[in-house]
Amino acid sequence: MTATVPSATLLGVEGRPVSVEVHIGNGLPSFTMVGLPDAACRESRDRVKAAFASTGLDFPKTRVTVNLAPSGVRKAGSGLDLPIAVAVLAAQGRVDPHMVAGCGFVGELGLDGAVRAVPGVLSLVDAIAERAVVVPAACAAEASLVDRVEVRAVSSLRQVLAALRGVEPWPRPTDRAAPAAPADPLDLADVRGQPLGHWAVEISAAGGHHLLLIGPPGAGKTMLASRIAGVLPPLTRGDALETTRIHSAGGLALPPGGLVTRPPFRAPHHTSSVASLIGGGSAALRPGEVSYATNGVLFLDELGEFPRSALDTLRQPLEDGQIRVFRARHAVSLPARFLLVAAMNPCPCGLAGGLACRCSDAERTRYERRVSGPLLDRFDLRVTVSRPDVAELLGDLRPDPSSVVAARVVAARAMAGERGVRCNAELSAAALDRVARLTADARRLVEHRLRSGRLSARGLVRVRRVARTIADLAMDDRGVVDEGPIAAALELRADAATLESV
């Protein structure tokens, strides 16, 4: 007897449809699996057999052949356990093929017959063309994000069997209502005495401008940076689904309700491996931090401590918004589109030429060179923050709370939206000529810098984008920018003279 059950497998963060064909023939007991299963997938044999035994089912004592089609696609992970088990049941004649028709299956089997969660359910369910899909109960909310399918959530093979025999109805996912995402506990109002830092964070969030904070330890760089995701607008439905797919494929915990609705904030440590940063891995292909940060913030604290090789890999995602990861014989492209925020000390000791700084000129130069010119050039905003003085810390001046800043950010992004971009960082040079023409005074200001070589043509484009954002935040949406925003944008590229590669 032969039976076929639809399912899917993950390739990167995308699902690919897979047809699970089981043939039970005469001959000595054997269990063969063909069609490019990876190691985890091949172990399916043992899990399916054990789950049958635990559920009180006899596994065929003859020749069992499983073919996973199409044969050209590598089948990864354990999500094919359940469809294999169901196909065996159908081939044995234990369940009516009509009950299986029109239904896809995804799930790992425990030795006790439990149906367990697998990574990437959103993408897997999306890849299955059937109108109904049986998924692990733990993944029901996530699977329900695919609107067109009827989700049947199960927690054991016994339950699946009962439903396929018509003894019990399919269990339905219980609660689809997602609780509101809790407010970010980190508030900008908690960071005192850094007016320039606050301003830079707001401009960065409003315009999607990559931000580098330079300053001594204790200046509050990390506190500022970790609050930036909290002032970004909530994700659109499309962006939320994209980020959820990536997090799910990597096995990250999803929020209740299954959908990631807030921009992610990822802060890999400088000792992280390149694979964990960009993705890959020997057994299963997992997305890296650059992908997890998609539609949110990638924060690199102590930028100067990251190995040069790790930083160089950031160039491609910063350029294309995606990263190509190579594994075995093929390459997979993963989304990697994020706001880059980084912090670094001005020198190895962090005191940058102050009285207590003991770093030699050579040491300082070597430190600055750790971060390559092309990467530094990617930061539209390079802001020096110093330790706040006592008067500022104790003063009555309260910075705006995150909720107030977030409202201004939303307004600025709406203005960018009218220009046909998500944020001003995406404005092309041609678009800038329409929406950020320079007044005569503004022109004089940049002319001087361009002539002296302190500003490159590429740098000028970045300055104009930032100036556009500064004007937007001031609710000035005329198509010109005058010297005020331009002077501020130049100011916010501080240290350009020392750090910029010429």
Ligand SMILES: [Zn+2]
């Ligand atoms: Zn020093």
